[in-house]
Amino acid sequence: MKNFVLINPFEVPEDMDDDRFLEDWGRAADYMRSRPGFVSSQLHRAVSPNPRFRFVNVAEWESPQYFQAAVRSPEFQAMAAGTPSNYPALYEVVRVL
């Protein structure tokens, strides 16, 4: 079965250090991992200085419905309240080279 890919770029303010972001992200990610439909997740950190998006999460979900249900849960909403600006969307792979 084909999965859907969540790609979520985070605009992390310069004055927030990596450890603080990673701690908050880890809590939210642990919750998502416990939800139905979660497949896997890879968090990426920029190698170059001053990136537009310092962190990008690339995850797989079984369906948009499972992902939306997890995002809309009160537990996740509470954990995501202090998260830096981010732009989550679900994708499908259309070209492979």
Add this chain to the structure above:
Amino acid sequence: MKNFVLINPFEVPEDMDDDRFLEDWGRAADYMRSRPGFVSSQLHRAVSPNPRFRFVNVAEWESPQYFQAAVRSPEFQAMAAGTPSNYPALYEVVRVL
């Protein structure tokens, strides 16, 4: 050997249709594929309507140096001239769930 991950989100204007973007991207991607250090590439298209980034390229390169050399080449610069706004950066994977 650990590869580096290029993540490049594209802000595609609503009046540009998918086929036009895919044609231009395909030409640039074919060029990149011919350069030293290129490993693989997966182009993602958003499933949901009105996404901030309609397309996101997730590719692997052997090193930042190879990637920068390919990007700076006059051939690539010419092909990328009419591309919608995009935010390429190199990443490493820091968490896997």
